[in-house]
Amino acid sequence: MSEAAGETRAAERTRVLLAGVLAAAVAALAASRDWTTTTDTGHAGITATTAQAGTDLASWALPCALAGGAAFLAMLATGNRARRALGVVAALAGLAAALGGALNLDAGPWPIAMGAAALVLAAAGAATTARAGSWPSASDRYEAAPDGNAAIAEDPVSLWNALDSGEDPSSPNITASAQEKGRS
Numbered sequence: 001m002s003e004a005a006g007e008t009r010a011a012e013r014t015r016v017l018l019a020g021v022l023a024a025a026v027a028a029l030a031a032s033r034d035w036t037t038t039t040d041t042g043h044a045g046i047t048a049t050t051a052q053a054g055t056d057l058a059s060w061a062l063p064c065a066l067a068g069g070a071a072f073l074a075m076l077a078t079g080n081r082a083r084r085a086l087g088v089v090a091a092l093a094g095l096a097a098a099l100g101g102a103l104n105l106d107a108g109p110w111p112i113a114m115g116a117a118a119l120v121l122a123a124a125g126a127a128t129t130a131r132a133g134s135w136p137s138a139s140d141r142y143e144a145a146p147d148g149n150a151a152i153a154e155d156p157v158s159l160w161n162a163l164d165s166g167e168d169p170s171s172p173n174i175t176a177s178a179q180e181k182g183r184s
Contacts, residue, residue, distance in 0.1 A: 013135040017072055020090055020124035023117045024069030027097050030114035031055060031062040035107040054110060058100030061114060068093035068121045072128075080132045087128030094122030 031054040038050045055062050071090040075083045101115025162168075 009135050012131065016124050016127050016131070017075055020072035020075075020121055020128070021069055023094070023120035023124060024065050024072060024090075026117035027065035027094075027114050027121060028062055028069065030110045030117060031058070031065055031097070031100070033110045035104060035110050052107075054100070054104075054114060057104050057107060058111075061097045061100030061118075064093040064097040064100070065114070065118065065121070068097070068118075068125065071125070075128065075132075079137050080135060083132035083135070084129050087125045087130075087132060089125070091122045091125030091129065094118045094120075094125055098122060 033054060034051040035054050035057055036052045038052075039047060040050070041047050068090040071086040071093065075086050078086065095118070097118035098115045101111040101113075101118060104111040105115075
């Protein structure tokens with residue numbers, strides 16, 4: 001894989017993971033807000049206002065949004081196979097949260113915001129499932145790129161300079177005499 005293609009795939013991974021985390025945060029915020037308010041006046045003329053939050057009207061929406069966000073955060077530390085599985089989890093959690101918003105569209109703007117954010121969460125989860133196989137893994141940046149068979153010089157100073165520049169002085173590219181000089 002060329003360096004430019006690797007950077008493009010890494011940028012795609014970053015965009016999808018960021019979109020998933022942000023969508024989960026917006027969906028969770030919207031689910032925790034008051035969706036409806038009711039004002040009642042009693043017999044004595046006392047007025048009482050009752051608010052119903054999204055967690056009252058669609059109790060599963062907030063846990064689903066949080067589960068989708070947790071799946072995307074876990075993707076930061078996993079390999080490609082686990083990312084695909086977590087993408088499925090995030091997509092299903094997003095769809096479930098979107099259902100909570102869709103069932104309460106008449107309750108104001110917060111269910112609409114939650115439904116839209118949850119659909120973005122589901123789309124990011126689906127994109128992760130489809131594309132995670134081509135994304136670089138988290139450890140790829142620490143892998144040394146092969147640079148041919150260039151041997152490192154045989155003096156200890158060059159061995160230390162090789163360490164400073166990221167070369168491995170125990171590599172087979174170093175001759176036995178250079179390794180012996182490095183040990184003395």
